[in-house]
Amino acid sequence: MNETLVAVLAVLVKAVIIVGFPLAIVPGLIYLERKVCSYIQGRIGPNRVNLTIGHIDYLLPPSMRGALPVGLARFKLIPGSLQPLADGIKLAFKEEIVPAQADKLLYFMAPVLAFVPVATALAFIPFGTPTWDAFGSGHVINLQLASANVGVLGLFAIGSLGVYGIAVGGWGSGSKFPLMGAVRSAAQMISYEIAMALALLSAIVTAGTVDLQAFVLHQATTWGGAGWLMFKQPLAALIFLVAMFAENNRLPFDLPEAEPELVGGYHTEYSGLKFGIFFLGEYTAMILMSGLFVTMFMGGWSLPLLIDPYATGGLNALLSAGVFLAKLFLVLGFQIWIRWTLPRFRYDQLMSLGWKKLVPLALANLVVSAIVLTFVS
Amino acid sequence: MPTLLVLLAGAVIVAAGIVTVTRRNPIHAALSMLVALGGVALLMLALHSTFLAAMQVLLYGGAIMVLFTFVIMLLTLREDEMGPEPPARTKTVAGAGAFFVLAIVWWAIATRDHHDFQAPALGGAFGSPEHFARFLYTDYVVSFELVTVLVMAAVAGVIVLGRRADRESLEGTRLTQAPAHKDPHAAPAGRDEVQP
Amino acid sequence: MIHAAHDDHGHGPHAHGDPEPAPGESIADRTYVPAVLRGIKLTLARFLQKKFTVEYPEESVYDASYADRGIGASNPRHRGEHILVKDEQGREKCVACLLCMAACPALCIHIEPEPAPAEWTDRERRPKVFEIDMLRCIYCGYCEEACPCDAIRLTPKFYQPTTSRTERVYDKQRLLENNPDAQVPQRPRK
Numbered sequence: 001m002n003e004t005l006v007a008v009l010a011v012l013v014k015a016v017i018i019v020g021f022p023l024a025i026v027p028g029l030i031y032l033e034r035k036v037c038s039y040i041q042g043r044i045g046p047n048r049v050n051l052t053i054g055h056i057d058y059l060l061p062p063s064m065r066g067a068l069p070v071g072l073a074r075f076k077l078i079p080g081s082l083q084p085l086a087d088g089i090k091l092a093f094k095e096e097i098v099p100a101q102a103d104k105l106l107y108f109m110a111p112v113l114a115f116v117p118v119a120t121a122l123a124f125i126p127f128g129t130p131t132w133d134a135f136g137s138g139h140v141i142n143l144q145l146a147s148a149n150v151g152v153l154g155l156f157a158i159g160s161l162g163v164y165g166i167a168v169g170g171w172g173s174g175s176k177f178p179l180m181g182a183v184r185s186a187a188q189m190i191s192y193e194i195a196m197a198l199a200l201l202s203a204i205v206t207a208g209t210v211d212l213q214a215f216v217l218h219q220a221t222t223w224g225g226a227g228w229l230m231f232k233q234p235l236a237a238l239i240f241l242v243a244m245f246a247e248n249n250r251l252p253f254d255l256p257e258a259e260p261e262l263v264g265g266y267h268t269e270y271s272g273l274k275f276g277i278f279f280l281g282e283y284t285a286m287i288l289m290s291g292l293f294v295t296m297f298m299g300g301w302s303l304p305l306l307i308d309p310y311a312t313g314g315l316n317a318l319l320s321a322g323v324f325l326a327k328l329f330l331v332l333g334f335q336i337w338i339r340w341t342l343p344r345f346r347y348d349q350l351m352s353l354g355w356k357k358l359v360p361l362a363l364a365n366l367v368v369s370a371i372v373l374t375f376v377s
Numbered sequence: 378m379p380t381l382l383v384l385l386a387g388a389v390i391v392a393a394g395i396v397t398v399t400r401r402n403p404i405h406a407a408l409s410m411l412v413a414l415g416g417v418a419l420l421m422l423a424l425h426s427t428f429l430a431a432m433q434v435l436l437y438g439g440a441i442m443v444l445f446t447f448v449i450m451l452l453t454l455r456e457d458e459m460g461p462e463p464p465a466r467t468k469t470v471a472g473a474g475a476f477f478v479l480a481i482v483w484w485a486i487a488t489r490d491h492h493d494f495q496a497p498a499l500g501g502a503f504g505s506p507e508h509f510a511r512f513l514y515t516d517y518v519v520s521f522e523l524v525t526v527l528v529m530a531a532v533a534g535v536i537v538l539g540r541r542a543d544r545e546s547l548e549g550t551r552l553t554q555a556p557a558h559k560d561p562h563a564a565p566a567g568r569d570e571v572q573p
Numbered sequence: 574m575i576h577a578a579h580d581d582h583g584h585g586p587h588a589h590g591d592p593e594p595a596p597g598e599s600i601a602d603r604t605y606v607p608a609v610l611r612g613i614k615l616t617l618a619r620f621l622q623k624k625f626t627v628e629y630p631e632e633s634v635y636d637a638s639y640a641d642r643g644i645g646a647s648n649p650r651h652r653g654e655h656i657l658v659k660d661e662q663g664r665e666k667c668v669a670c671l672l673c674m675a676a677c678p679a680l681c682i683h684i685e686p687e688p689a690p691a692e693w694t695d696r697e698r699r700p701k702v703f704e705i706d707m708l709r710c711i712y713c714g715y716c717e718e719a720c721p722c723d724a725i726r727l728t729p730k731f732y733q734p735t736t737s738r739t740e741r742v743y744d745k746q747r748l749l750e751n752n753p754d755a756q757v758p759q760r761p762r763k
């Protein structure tokens with residue numbers, strides 16, 4: 001096979017993986033969210049819609065049905081694991097209601113605007129080693145879809161367009177609560193984007209690159225493989241983590257959809273699959289931000305002693321992807337955990353935390369790291 | 378391939394620009410402007426300036442246009458608040474003026490002897506953040522610093538204007554102070570409407 | 574100064590000369606970090622503890638075996654399903670006087686009397702049909718109060734779900750045999 005064909009094929013396969021990834025992971029995330037929520041609240045959570053091989057004891061003659069142990073006869077893979085599917089079917093069969101006051105074009109466009117930029121930005125995240133020798137054929141494949149030299153800036157640029165989905169949805173609904181949610185969301189996301197970008201700048205200054213793959217390599221090759229930026233830049237990591245919650249509109253910063261005040265926030269007027277796509281976009285944004293955090297502060301796909309960042313073997317590449325996935329779910333789980341722990345901030349608290357605490361802290365951190373790096377190295 | 382991209386970006390920019398100036402609905406206009414800015418980013422991408430393209434989307438798309446839509450949403454203009462539709466004659470004159478400017482630019486470009494223009498050979502790192510930064514902080518450092526001074530002055534000016542507006546001109550319009558300026562012997566407000 | 578002292582009083586015992594600031598006022602508290610950590614610890618403990626969920630209908634709150642979860646063992650005064658009480662000879666105590674039927678505000682009791690057999694010397698009538706529609710019943714206990722023979726009683730039995738409405742209409746035989754202790758799951762637990 002010639003080089004171009006392999007390159008095109010590799011890009012196609014990686015694109016399918018990147019696009020399919022959120023669609024495959026989001027149901028699991030929803031399940032995780034519901035289970036963690038109920039466990040924290042002392043409940044069991046969904047356990048009725050199961051992936052099961054059926055009541056196999058009914059195949060036996062009636063007299064022998066009792067002979068099988070119940071655990072085998074009523075085998076369930078993970079209790080409630082098909083609940084997201086049931087949720088999806090419910091959403092798909094719900095009546096689509098378009099408010100009479102709605103701006104039809106914007107109303108229909110908003111869910112797409114909320115999902116597409118976020119899913120596109122996933123392309124920048126490296127999910128494995130950069131030097132995989134594809135099945136020993138001599139073609140080296142970088143396990144990252146868009147290896148642009150702007151790296152994190154490109155991801156940030158495209159990902160920041162996700163706010164339009166919320167803003168346009170709130171405006172296009174032609175109703176006051178969605179509008180308030182959209183206004184809040186725009187204000188909140190702009191405010192926290194600044195703190196987040198400043199925290200990222202500290203990380204960029206430390207690693208000396210904006211290329212995300214180079215970021216991982218930097219972390220994998222310094223401090224004996226444990227040069228993760230969350231150890232080198234703990235304050236930046238903390239600020240990024242806090243801003244991440246605000247960017248994803250998740251508790252404790254879920255003011256754009258604060259139920260007690262805004263009914264449902266920007267998606268109050270949405271039902272059926274359009275609401276479902278908003279939901280999908282929200283969880284994809286969660287994956288994107290967690291992926292960015294993993295890549296920039298937790299060493300990405302690298303793990304000392306287990307993964308050699310420059311090896312070309314297939315097993316090494318597979319392991320690196322597995323490590324990335326494990327770290328990703330660690331951060332996602334942490335986000336879910338926090339959501340069911342902390343109450344919502346008041347709006348003025350949110351703004352004062354963002355502008356009066358996080359932004360100056362991140363700025364100070366940036367200046368100090370720049371000075372230290374200049375004079376130390 | 379790059380030429381095709383340039384043409385595509387140009388078409389997107391022109392189409393979105395026309396939509397921007399012809400829409401009455403401010404949100405529609407703002408979103409078309411966003412598309413036009415995205416087209417500019419595409420143009421930069423076609424010219425191998427990836428860093429500039431990313432910055433274009435990040436700053437204009439992710440920040441400035443969000444602020445625009447934010448302000449528009451805060452104002453929530455209704456149809457009758459947008460002012461009267463301009464008469465057809467004004468539109469015709471405006472269209473002709475725009476076409477005239479376009480024709481002059483076109484003429485200037487077309488009559489220029491373009492054979493003496495040689496596109497410089499681009500290195501592999503062209504358009505990367507490092508490449509961009511090297512230019513910014515060596516050849517163009519003076520203009521860059523001057524721009525930062527300008528931005529700083531703008532920020533300071535905004536703060537001064539904002540504070541003054543809060544302290545002085547809005548002082549007398551507070552609802553709690555309004556009754557003090559009124560004639561105490563005047564009839565209570567709203568009484569005329571109540572009585573037939 | 575009196576006012577100042579009064580205001581200070583509102584800040585709790587630490588206000589007078591004690592350098593320790595009020596809750597939420599220390600620098601550590603204002604970064605939210607200790608509070609968040611406390612919250613995380615709390616929810617982690619909740620995550621790991623035993624769950625309170627009763628998986629009705631496989632389990633029931635009246636199942637005494639779940640007493641360790643703080644549930645089970647119903648209140649003996651709870652008004653649940655009815656029983657018809659039997660006398661020493663195993664006959665129903667009911668004499669079909671229809672007082673319960675008259676007292677019932679929900680009109681859920683239906684009784685058709687018939688003459689008692691000749692050998693039953695203590696009464697003249699007995700119910701031929703005695704039906705209670707458990708879906709109509711509001712479990713007020715008026716029938717129990719109205720009964721002169723102590724023949725109908727409400728038990729703490731929490732009713733079990735059925736798949737049809739007709740199953741919720743209990744006839745005489747079922748009321749006579751209704752076992753208040755049979756709060757068992759209908760289906761095996763998973």
